[in-house]
Each structure stands twice: as structure tokens, then as C-alpha cells.
Amino acid sequence: MVYDGVLLGLIVGLFRGGWRQGLIRFSHIRLIAGWMFPLLLVVQFIIFYAQEKWAWLAAMNGYLFMGIYMIGLIFLWLNRHHKGFKLILIGVLMNFIVMAVNGGRMPVSLSASEVLGPYYTDMLKSGSVISKHYMMDANTRLSLLGDIIPLSKPYPRTQVISIGDVVMNFGMFLFIQNVMVVNRNKDNQQETNPRHA
Numbered sequence: 001m002v003y004d005g006v007l008l009g010l011i012v013g014l015f016r017g018g019w020r021q022g023l024i025r026f027s028h029i030r031l032i033a034g035w036m037f038p039l040l041l042v043v044q045f046i047i048f049y050a051q052e053k054w055a056w057l058a059a060m061n062g063y064l065f066m067g068i069y070m071i072g073l074i075f076l077w078l079n080r081h082h083k084g085f086k087l088i089l090i091g092v093l094m095n096f097i098v099m100a101v102n103g104g105r106m107p108v109s110l111s112a113s114e115v116l117g118p119y120y121t122d123m124l125k126s127g128s129v130i131s132k133h134y135m136m137d138a139n140t141r142l143s144l145l146g147d148i149i150p151l152s153k154p155y156p157r158t159q160v161i162s163i164g165d166v167v168m169n170f171g172m173f174l175f176i177q178n179v180m181v182v183n184r185n186k187d188n189q190q191e192t193n194p195r196h197a
Helices: 002-017 019-027 036-050 055-059 061-078 085-100 112-116 118-126 163-192
Strands: 106-108 133-135 149-151 159-161
Touching: 002 019, 002 163, 019 163, 036 061, 055 061, 061 085, 085 106, 085 163, 112 118, 112 149, 112 159, 118 133, 149 163
Parallel strands: 106 133
Antiparallel strands: 149 159
């Protein structure tokens, strides 16, 4: 769901900050070790698609995702001075914790997953979901932090998310708004109150 917060932040930021200035500000984002974020996304996509071909990869994907989360947490900690990044860090940490205590996989509420249709719920029940998710049961630890929030119409994308996802996306939204809107207002103040040497 990380894309939702980014997309919403971009749309609102473009309207609030102006299309031209908003895009310019967004293109000027500078993050410490900024290469980490896109690299981690690419690695996750590779694991997601490759695990269907290689059983050994599917068997250890929980550990791989844990490693990705740990690197991601380091990246967020390095950039915690940016507005919104502390919330992103908290949200990712919540997801990391619940996955760590459940064997590296995110527990999914069966009742919440019904919004995804019978195909997905049948896979959850059978345990044939080849990903970092599994069906929540009586042995699940910290189930409150799992994927328990169903989203469907009028929300544009049908999905099941966690509390950590909500916190993380709110932080992402705040970060993008700060970049695309707040900085522009500061620039306007500097233009109306120029400093003289």
C-alpha cells in the first residue's frame, strides 16, 4: 500500500503547490542513501515473481523479506529528520515486528480478506499463497498488527492492509506535502522579503 500514500500525496501536492512548481520541488528531493528505496522495491518484485519458479526461494522468502525490511529501516532512520519520515519508520517497524514474530510472514485476517474474493481466501485457507502472507489463526502473535483492515469501494483499490500500512502512508503523504507545498511557501516569503548584503 506504500504506493497509495505516494500517489495521493503527489495528486494533492500538485493541486496545492501548483503543477510546475510541485513537480520541480518533487524532482529536487534529496535523501541520504536514496538509492536504497528503489533498489529494495526492485528486489521485492524479483522475489515475488521468481519464487513461483524456484521452490528454494519460496521456502526462504520470509527471511529475505525480513532482510529487506531491516535495510529499509536503516534507510528511514538515516532520513528521520525529514517531515513524515518518523511516521513512515513507525509504520514499517510495526509491520516488521508482526512479521518477525510470525516467521517472517504477514498474517492476514480471513474475514477481512473476503473483500479480495473467493480465489484469494481459498488460497489463504489452503496455505498455497506464495508470498510473505499467510492466514491468521489462533497461533498468530500480535494479530492486531496484521492485515486486518479491508478496503473496497468506494476506495479505488480493493485490498487488505495493516495499521502499520496506515501510519506509513500517512507519513509518506506528509513528507510529499512538505516537499511540494511548504517549501514553495517559504520561497515565496524569501522573494517578498529579500535579504540585502
